[in-house]
Every structure is written in C-alpha cells, then in structure tokens.
Amino acid sequence: MQHVEIENEGLKRAYQLTFTAAEIDERIAGEVKRIAPSIRMPGFRPGKVPANLIRKMHGDALLQDALNTTIQQGVQKLLTEQSLRPAMQPQVELKEGYEAGKDAEVTVRLETLPQIPTPQIEGLKLERLTAEADDSAVDAQVAQFASNAKRFEDAPEGKTAETGDQVVLDFVGKTSDGVAFEGGTGTDMAVEIGSGTLIPGFEDQLIGAKVGEERTLNVTFPDDYPAENLKGQPATFDVKVTAVKVAGETKIDDDFAKTLGLESLDQLKGLLRDQQTQELNGLTRTHMKRRLLDQLAAAHDFEVPPSMVEAEFANIMAQLEHEAGHESDPESAKAEIEKDKDEYRKIAERRVRLGLLLSEIGQANGVDVSNQEMNRLIAQAAQQYQPADRERFIQYIQQEPMAAAQLRAPLYEDKVVDFLFTKAEITDRAATRAEIEADLETEEGHVHGPGCGHDHGGDEKPAKAAKKAPAKGKKAAAATEEAPAAEAAETAAEVKPAAKKAKPAKGAVEAEAATPTPAEPVKDGAGAKAPAKKSKKASA
Helix, strand or coil: CEEEEEEEECCEEEEEEEECHHHHHHHHHHHHHHHHHHCCCCCCCCCCCCHHHHHHHHHHHHHHHHHHHHHHHHHHHHHHHCCCCECCCCEEEECCCCCCCCCEEEEEEEEECCCCCCCCCCCCEEEEEECCCCHHHHHHHHHHHHHHCCCEEECCCCCCCCCCCEEEEEEEEEECCCCEEEEEEEEEEEEECCCCCECCCCCHHHCCCCCCCEEEEEEECCCCCCCCCCCCCEEEEEEEEEEEEEECCCCCCHHHHHHCCCCCHHHHHHHHHHHHHHHHHHHHHHHHHHHHHHHHHHHCCCCCCHHHHHHHHHHHHHHHHHHHCCCCCHHHHHHHHHHCHHHHHHHHHHHHHHHHHHHHHHHHCCCCCCHHHHHHHHHHHHCCECHHHHHHHHHHHHHCHHHHHHHHHHHHHHHHHHHHHHHCEEEEEECCHHHHHHHHHHCCCCCCCCCCCCCCCCCCCCCCCCCCCCHHHHHHHHHCCCCCHHHHHCCCCCCCCECCCCCECCCCCECCCCCCCCCCCCCCCCCCCCCCECCCCCCC
C-alpha cells in the first residue's frame, strides 16, 4: 500500500491510498486456499476442486471480501503509522471505475482529535454548599401522602358538590354536531373536583351538582390532546350525577403509616428525611460539578473537531424540539429555540471541548471504568427493554464499541469529576435548598468559557431568592449537562468493512400526561440497531 497526504488543514486530514492489483490478488488467493477444503463440486472429491474453478464460481464474492479487507486493514495501518486519532469514523471512498485486476485507489478523509495542552488541574477552588433536611418539608410530604390517601364517604342527603368533593357520574361525550365520539362514554366515573385530572373546565362545571341531577357540560379539548379528531375542538358532555362524596378525615399517626406498609409514623418520616438528604446531596454535587466545569472551561481553550460539534449540536436540537412538542404552544416554543440556535451551538462546542478535556484528564491519571462496572451498566440498561429483547441488547452493546462507549460515558465522566474533587481545595458553607437551587438557576442558559466575562474562581455567592428563569433558560440548562464526547471518539478509529458493491461504507376526558419516547440506540454503519425499548409512562 502506498499513501499520499492530500489535505492537512487544522484538524482535517485527507489521504490517497493505492492498493496494487497484486496485493488484492494475493488476498484472494489466500481466501481460496482457506475455503478450498469446504468446497463441493460435482466430479471432484471434497477439497480437491481446482483453485481456478473456485475463482470462477465465487469470483465476485471473493473480490468483494478481499477488497473490503484490504482497504479496512490499509486504513487501520494508515491511522497507526501516522498516529491519527479520528474524531469521528473516517470517510472512505473507492475511486469510480474500479475493475478487477486493477489497482484500487481510495480516498480517506477524517478529522483528528486535537492535541490537548497539559490540563491545568492544580489550584482548583470550590465551595460546597451544604443543606440539612427540613422537618417542615418532611411534614408537608407526609400531609401530601395523607391527602392522596384520603377516603371518600357518601355526603349527607341533598348536599351539593363543591371543590374537594368527589362526584360519581355517568357521561356521554359529543362533538359540536351532537354525535357521540369514540371513547367518550362511561359509567360510574369518580371525579374529585379541583384535582385537575380532567380536561380544563370539566370539573368546575360540576360544582353545585346534586345526586340524580343531569347536566350538559361545555368544554374545548386542548390543542395538544392526543386524539387528532378532538384537538382544539369544542364538545359537550351529558352527565348524570349518581353520587356525591366528601373526604373523610385522614389522621396522620402510626396507623396511617401502616396503611403504607411501614411500622410507624417515625419510620415514614425517617425514610422521607433520608430521601430529602439524598436529593440535597445531589444538588450540592451538581452545584460543585458545574463550578468545576466552569473553571475548566475558562482555563482551557483549544480547537475542537467541527464534526463532533455538529453531532452534539444535532443532539441538543433534537432534545429541545422533542421537549417543545410537549409545550402548550409547540410552534412558539420551536420558534424560540430557532432564535437561540447560535447559543446552542456554543453549548455544543463547550460540551465537546469539556468532554475531550475530561477524557484527557482521566487517561492521564488512570481513571477507568472497570469490567465489573461496565457489566453492571449493561445489566441496568437492559432492564429498559422487554425481557425477550434484553439478551439481544446485551449482545448489541458487546459487539458495537461506539454503543458501549456511549453507555460508559456518563459513569466515566462522574469518575473523572470525583477525581478532580480530590484535587480541589474545597470550603464548606451552610445554605438552604432554596439558595442552592437559586444559584443553579441563575446560571441557566449561560455558556461559560474563555472570554465570557464571568469570574470562574468559584467564589460567587448564591442568590438570596430563587427567580424563575424563562422556559428557554431551563432548556438551555438541560442542554448544558456535560457528556464526555471523547469517550465515544476513542472508538471511532475502527474502520467499517466496504459495502457489497466494492465501495467502503458511509381515556377520553382524562388529562394527558407527558410520555417522552426514549432515545433510540446508536445505529452502526450497516443499519443494525438495538431492540426497541418498552414504553415507560412518565410521571406527571
């Protein structure tokens, strides 16, 4: 194989590879020798079929396999000899007009990972905001449990329904032309007035109703209602009230805790306090991690592969557009996202740069994900699939390095972050949950980095009052969750075989809760994918 560099600009590289006809023919001959013992042909004893007949019978397939293997190994040799670390899988293209018996000319184009300066991890200073579990918040959670567990009893005769009461009714839903629609008829449906579980306006029109009363309710289905024929459409519901019930008192004591499967009220409060402590620890870590990443971003500035930025930008936009589809006004939300595309592209660049930086820090300091940890990750991820598909998913991860790297990446990032925490000078300061959340919220939507004009020394004080950020800020914050892009990039050097044509490959009234579809697993160059995930209902 001969190679000539035809492009060297920034992180972009391109090479012209030439594989001689003799190289390819030699590989074909080796393959013929390998398969000859298993070839059967009338008139010849097993394993005695002449090589020229095998070539004649299987020539096209032999050529394809030999060409694919020759190119694949040649590109891998090029990457090794030139010490190239591809940011994404190289683009490999066979020159038009190739014919059997001729030299094969191949163009290889790729972007390389940058040479990252020695990371500056000394002198990191972080503030750890710590908050204690709040007994009043625990009591509020217990009260909420009691409210959710309340039992309804028949109201005194003649009582009219009011907010907080439960009304049992039969109903028939009709479109504006008076025709009953599918799924709009039911009996003995219990509705708690004021719960907000039904479409807007339905519950309010039951206030004042009595047992035996018949009413016609006028409503308009929301624009995002799942049934296409009802979206934004006016409708009526003919209802008959069969019962009015009032909430019985739920006494918060040991007996109440026992209805939840616990031994005592103290045990319930203890579990809620532990849960709250875990949440606060998570907020503290998120706050520290964000400050850490801000300092790293401010101290390191190097060129990043445009292809990786574009891939990350596409992921961010897809995530935001998916979220926008669940907003009350999807088109307006999408227009807002479109207006901020430049900001999201900066976020993508920051994520890629920090990912490469974290990967470099991890490799330089022996941070790794063990086989045991990886097996645990695979087992946990497999639980998202139907039992029949779990084994296929595990095989997919084991066979696809890029998919395995994506699964490994979040844990790898956390381990690198934990390592950096051990290197940082950390000071503790007592805070409240509201202060930590407010401090995090004030950072939403801001892309930290060199030249941003912010002090990244870690001494910023949290805001004294939480202020609601605009919706786009919250989406930007979701987009700035860092992921080590380099973890997946490390496996991009694997070259895929050439393609077969000798060209290397390239309820009707119920309010609908949001049910985002899980992201599809990464597909490989041949279009293979992991089994479909089982759907999971998101909590409202």
